[in-house]
Amino acid sequence: MDIEDPLGPLDPDFAASFKRDDRRPPCQLYLISPLDVGGAFPDRLARALDAGPVAAFQFRVKGIDQHEAARLAEPLQRLCAERDVAFIVNDSISLAKRLGADGVHLGQEDGDPREARSVLGPDVQIGVTCHDSRHLAMEAGDAGADYVAFGAFYPTTTKDTKHRPEPAILSWWSTLFELPCVAIGGITPANAVPLVAAGADFLAVSSAVWGDDEAAAVRAFGAVLAGSGSAS
Secondary structure, X not given: OOOXXXXXXXXXXXXXXXXXXXXXXXOEEEEXXXXXXXXXHHHHHHHHHHHOOOOEEEEOOOOOOHHHHHHHHHHHHHHHHHOOOEEEEEOOHHHHHHHOOOEXXXXXXXOOHHHHHHHHOOOOEEEEEOOOOHHHHHHHHHOOOOEEEEEXXXXXXXXXXXXXXXXXXXXXXXXXXXXXXXXXXXXXXXXXXXXXXXXXXXXXXXXXXXXXXXHHHHHHHHHHHHHHHHHO
16 A cells, blocks of 8 residues: 655755765665576576675565575575675565574565564664655664665566655655665666765665676676765
């Protein structure tokens, strides 16, 4: 259901006057898996992670039981651990606990951050999808989330999206809150710069990496992020 943000519309010009706080770390890359992570995918993940800096990898599979999900996750989790990349489970608090994952990412229908914290403990990273809503993001922060995700900023084929925020929401969030924000949705090396400039702490990307040569894509994102960091 589409819920109107109680805070009302955000001035789209907010981003124009935004300047990133130098105390905030530079924007980083957050990979999200394709739905098919079997077969040769572990080799592809290794190539991607070895091609450039990646902060986190989200394991996102649908329509399989937890036993099968755990089997598929095991080699991917090991690759991430070897490279000091955070391994985040999408949607499932119970699977995150079973795997001893570094974190869990929750949609609005996937459970409460407080529940996740009580089950997973104090050190696990908890992220929450907040679409285009400042209200939902503030609620997530109050509930103990470690990061909030806004999107989809651009058209995406990875999942159905009803929400299309303006980059200004990243500027607003970064100005008022220390909690990191993730930009998601159709992000490519060609369209990423405005989101970094607006204040995104992480770029969450999937099809832009897995749709072609994953190593080349990670290198391209790395060049964008390095250039944006030196320009800020």
